[in-house]
Amino acid sequence: MKLLPAAIALLAIAAAPAFAETRVTYKSAKSGSSYYQMGVQIAEAMKAGTEGEIIVTVEESQGSVQNVMEARARGADYVFTTPPALVGLAQTGKAMFEGRGDPRFDEIRALFPIPSLTMHFVMSEDSGVTDFAGIEGKTILLGKGSFGAREGERYLGLFGLEGKVDIADVELSNAVPALKNGQIDGFVTTGSWPAPNVIEAAASTGVHVISMSDAQIAETGRTRLVIPAGAYAGQDEDIVTTSLPVVAYTTTAMDDDTAYELTRTYWEQKAKMADSARWWDGVDQGLMENIRGKIHSGALRYYREAGFPLTDGQM
Template identity: 70%
Template sequence: MMTGLIAAGVLLAGATGAQAETRVTYKSAKAGTSYYQMGVELAEAMKAGTDGGVILTVEESQGSVQNVMEAAVRPGNYVFTTPPALVGAAQKGAGPFKDKGNPKFDEIRALFPIPSLTMHFVMRADAGVQSFADLEGKTILLGKGSFGANEGAKYVEMFGLKDKVKIADAELGNAASALKNRQIDGFVTAGSFPAPNVTEAAASTGISLVSMTEEQVAETKRTRLVIPAGTYAGVDTDTVTTSLPVVAYATTAMDDDTAYTLTKTFWTKKAEMGESAAWWKAVSPDLLSNVTGKLHPGALRYYEEAGVAVPDSLR
């Protein structure tokens, strides 16, 4: 994915009179991605929020499947981020985990949600596109190989647009300039919002976002999400779209106090993180409804103390 994960190995200092220090290896996404940057921001927040008691070291990852696989073999306290569906698949030995089942997958426990991977259908403001039906005859850039590219191609077919839109043969990294130069009418991207490439396009060209109907959202079988009005320059109405939730998980090898501290510090520092990186503003306790599996007992302790409604299925 497009996506990202967190791994955490813990070392507690035991000398009398010395401050206990928790060492956490944060297994993230590929370097240079938004999810890797989130890892850096989270590391800074954990250090500040615990007065140096929790130290995260960000480690690059090749993706969420690798992150889940490592839950079966990493010693000590391990935290990782992944779409919840992959945890369910691992526990069932399905999908990318077919013939790779491991009882250790049953020991995976959730901590907290992080920004979701959000679908954006970005159009040049003067392209006159308000709905998916308006895409007919337009040239759009999907990119290649990513979650957003695959999902975008699926929606084009699902909503009756196959052979009615022209798919540009170019890399997604060129999307903003291609839009500005009128080589394309729009592009599809998936990322936590505000997505840097969408922000760039809004500032340099002027954009609109295609909003889905409730029926279209239901047809995709993805999680509904609203990009609030004002997230991008010139987009003054809410945009209904779909998303792939992403959650930070640990395993039962993590002690309850460490899980409690990580979870409490995340929520305590979230608003401050959102002041410098707006994608954190999209995270709320409501996203716990997307979690697959159970919460870590230490995380559950925090949510109960904070008065957060936790679905019975997560207890």
């Protein structure tokens, strides 16, 4: 009879619901970058939205190519961010993935879009520049070594401004002070909108963010994006520019329920994330069209339930 209390206790433990904690690794960008901070916010949102059932660990990355490459060896808990174009290149073994192909690249599946890398050509009000033609003869800061710097230089060439603009030898981190003191007339920056350095420049000195024509956008080969009026101080009209879409991916190794919960929680927590960082305002159902290739079957279940637009190629 002395064994009875112990037996009852064991039965009670067995009958109690198990707490199924799921751990996920989210690999995005270098620490200190806006995309790393987004990862931190997503981790917090997942914990809050699932009441601790999904715990996300944010892992620093050296770039999108590394993120894709690691999909070959990572397990079911791996989530990573990259432009959709890189997934396509990996799956076809082209460009930086030439000779580095792997069958597991074909198992990459999308979960949800995150804020896009958005081009900003920012000119001071004092410069009087409101279009690309007006940039000729002005001093522009492009920065060094970044995607934005390379893209900005490419656009100057495409729009007939190569050799007609003075390129400032100043770090992008000093763009706003340089604009304030008249050292530069404008700067080029990328990042999710509204970009912090553009917010600061617009509030402190007054700026005009140049819009692109449809013909110019077509010439760049990038994705069209509209920054709505009011995103920056003094911007009374929509800004039409280009972007590089970024998407969170996993692989078919992730089970459907986890992919479903990650996707559902992301969209349901997005408004709360936007309360602390306005770049989440740039994410809506319209960004779904930027997802090229297949979406994870678990995420598809959520999108069908929520009535999101989907294409045949995503299913």
